[in-house]
Amino acid sequence: MKLRLLLAGGILLALPAIATAADDPVDPPEGDDIVVTGTFQRDPRDAASPMSVLADEALDRSLRPQLGEALARLPGVSATSFGPNASRPILRGLAGERVRVLTDGIGAFDVSNTSADHAVAIDPLLSERIEVLRGPASLRFGSSAIGGVVNVLDRRIPTTVPDAPVALQARGSLGSAADERSAGANIGVRVSERFVVGGGGSLTDTGDLRVGGPVLSGRLRDQARGSADPAIRALADLSGRLANTSARTRTANVGAAFIDDGGDLGVAITRYETRYGLPIRYALTPGAEQEAVRIAAEQWRADLRASVVLPGLFERLSLRAGYADYSHVEGSAEAGTTFANEGLEARVELRQRQRGGWQGVSGVQTFFRDFRAVGAEAFVPPNETVQNGLFTLQEFAAGPVRFEGGGRVEWTGIHSQTAGFDRDFTGTSIAGGAFWSVARGVKLGLNLSSTARAPAAEELLADGAHIGTQSYEIGDRSFGIERARGVELIARLSGPAWRLDASAYRTRFAGYIYEFETGQVLEDLPVFRFAQGRATYRGFEVEGEARFVERHGFTLKADGLVDAVRATIDGFGPAPRIPPLRLLGGIEGRGDRFGMRAEIEHSTRQTRVTGFETTTDAFSVVNLSADWRPLAGRELRLTLSASNLFDVVARRHASFLKDYAPLAGRDVRFGLSVGL
Incomplete structure (x- = not known):
């Protein structure tokens, strides 16, 4: 492994160069809706790659302790919802190893991709904005972004030198459903015109989550009554x-940055601690065991950001790197298993200076992961993963047509001395898109992709009981590369007071990795085995809005979205835990200092299920919110909201625990957001 680490470090010194003739740089656009995670900063409606942004008032009213729940109302997004304390985003039915979750462009370095019961080691409370990205631009972040990228942007590394001697950003909230108390803040101190130091942290305490009715699903209640x-x-x-869903999370960070017209250099150190419980899977047969599983996790993390402005052919050379040491203990009061993950990730990028309609960025990325699990229920042997990648993303505008394209070559090595395993994988991914402004208010797009993902260590080497998911998992060491070929059609229409965005997609997988229940029982747990086959994902997303009133600084609008995905594994049937058709509509009124919103979300009944999962009933929830900025010209916002106003029982089909753990009941929340 030392040789591989030296190779990874050496790759960082070798930058691919794609030269274009020099021209004056173009300043990036400004605005709340500008996406910065993608290749170039722009309005999401002007990009071939589908993008979503959660910021400002929408971010304040959507924030929850777990990232998946905070994003669950965005188009094409659902959540794993393994109880209120472990929820990872699902993008177009894809989750786990097929979705990259980042903080400021670098991975979370946790084990949330290993299992749905593991929380993401990112506190949304400190976020400034959250971006969701799919399409060609996702190749910048690695093959694990085959389904998309979720990037949480914050200020742990200061991004600007404040005009005032001290800058403050703070957020706090109280929630009734789990007796939630949370607060977070970041402070930046201007040391000089080009140097700023900062620090901050967050704390969240919750009790057991209150739900809107019966804890167990109707099928399980009938089973219990018959005992x-x-x-x-x-x-x-x-x-x-x-029961057993209380949680406590603490974070702290300190950072500093030198920011100049010629470049910047910044660092940050972050401490993350959380203690949380998982909903109990109640035993419904006499003599069966049930445990109140709790997880205690902690992480030390260091981040680096640097860039320098270049003359001539290239505009900027940048480096983004992170290192983290993560561990958690998972188990009941009697026994526990320790999961430890030490990780390093670095990405160096060389951005071309724009000439005419041509611009691009190329780079190298390296990733190292040292995973250890120790205890009676360590279902994956200790292993190391080294991944090195070369990528380029290019864009060319010719009149009304913009072309986007990218390619990535990635080398992955997985080694486990304990298991006697050592394999290498090479994957090549390409993606391209065209976006055409057909006429005023009419834009059409097409994306094509062929991507490759190396199997994860868990998919290859798992062999043991996993207490969190209450299953015995078995991997397959013979797995090859998972390949996906996709096509997406996009239409964006707009008029003076309305807009409509629609997309339809189809992805065909070869070597698709999935789990199935064998019918066997080992160590009193059902056996789930990983397998490879062919699969097809197809779906659509439609969202739009219409403004009815725009006068005297007041706007009244209605908006809505509908999304659906259908996934089938050849020779197996429906893919498990696929979200059903969903509709969401809202009406919002907003003035200069006050806004109100009412919305209803309807999730249809999901009947396309595998043999080891059950159907999920339809549900509708109504949400209300209001926000007020009492001081003109100041960043002070008060938010009052009521989610699931009528206290309905809602179960998310993508959740492993939907029959044991419904979503939150009525949740009245008060929030405060301050920027000075």
């Missing part, structure tokens, strides 16, 4: 609170 055991029959009447 001869009085204790099991009593489970049919469980309601009110999800």
Whole structure:
């Protein structure tokens, strides 16, 4: 492995160069909707790559302790919802190893991709904005972004030198459903005109989550009522609170940056700690065991950002790197298993100076992961992963047509001395898109992609009981590269007071990696085995808005979205845990200092299920919110919201625990956001 680490370090010194003739640089556009995660900063509606942004008032009213729940109302996005304390984003039905979750462009260095019961080691409370990116631009971040990228942007590394001697950003909230108390802040101190130091942190405390009705699904309640055991029959009447779902999270960070017209250099150190419980899978057969699993996680993390402005052919050379040491103990009061993950990731990029309609960026990326699991239920042996990649993303505008394209070559090595395993994989990915402004207010796009992902260590080497998911998981060491070929059609229409965005996509997988239940039982747990096959994902997303009133600084508008995905594995049937058709509509009024919103979200019944999952009932939830900026010209915002106003029982089909853990009941929240 030392040789591989030396190779990874050496690759950082070798930058690919794609030269174009020099021209004057173009300043990036400005605005709240500008996406910075993609190749170039721009309005999402002007890019071939589909993008979504959560910021400002929408971010304040959507924030939850876990990232998946915060994003679940964006088009094409759902969440794993393994109880209120572990929820990772699902993009177009894809999750886990197929979605990269980043903080300021670098991975989270946790083990949330290993299993749905592991929380993401990112606190959304400190975020400034959250961006979701799909399409050609996602190749910049690695083959694990085959489904898309979620990037949480914050100010742990200062990005600007404040005009005032001290700058403050703070956010706090109170939530009724889990007796939630949370607060977070970042402070920047201007030391000189080009140097700033900062620091901050966050804290969140929650009790057991209150739900809108019965804890168990109707099928499980019927099973409990039919038992001869009085204790099991009593489970049919469980309601009110999800036992063992309290949580406590603490973060702290300190950073500094030198920022100049010629470049910048910044660093940050972050400490993350969380203690949380998982909803109980109640035993409905006499003598079966049930455990109240709790997880105690901690992470030390260091981040580096640097760039320098270049003369001549290239505009900027930049470096983004991160290192983290993560561990968590998972288990009941009697026993626990320790999961440890030490990671390093670095990306060097060389941005071309724009000439005419041509611009681009090329770079190298290296990633190292040292994973260890120690304990009676360590279902994956210790292993190391080294991944090195070369990528380029290019764009060319010719009149009304913009072309985007990218390519990535990635080398992955997975080694486990304990398991006697050592394999290397090489994957090549390409993607391209065209975006055509057909006429005023009419834009059409087409994206094509062929991407490759090396199997993860967990998919190759798993062999043991996993207490969090209550299953015995078995991998397959013979797996090859997972390949996906996709096509997407995009239409964006707009008029003076309305807009409509629509996309339809189809992705065909070869070597698709999935789990299936074998029917066997080992160590009193059902056996799930990983397999490879062919699969097809197809779906659509439509969102739009219409403004009815725009006068005297007041706007009244209605908006809505509908999305759906259908996934089938050849010879197996429906892919498991695929979100059903969803519709969301809202009406919003907003003035200079005050805004109100009402919305209803309807999730249809999901009946396309595999043999080891159950159908999920439809549900509709109504949400209300209001925000007020009492001081003109100041960044002070008060938010009052009521989610799931009518206290309905809602179960998310993508959740492993949907039959044991519904979503939150009525949740009245008060939030405060301050910027000075």
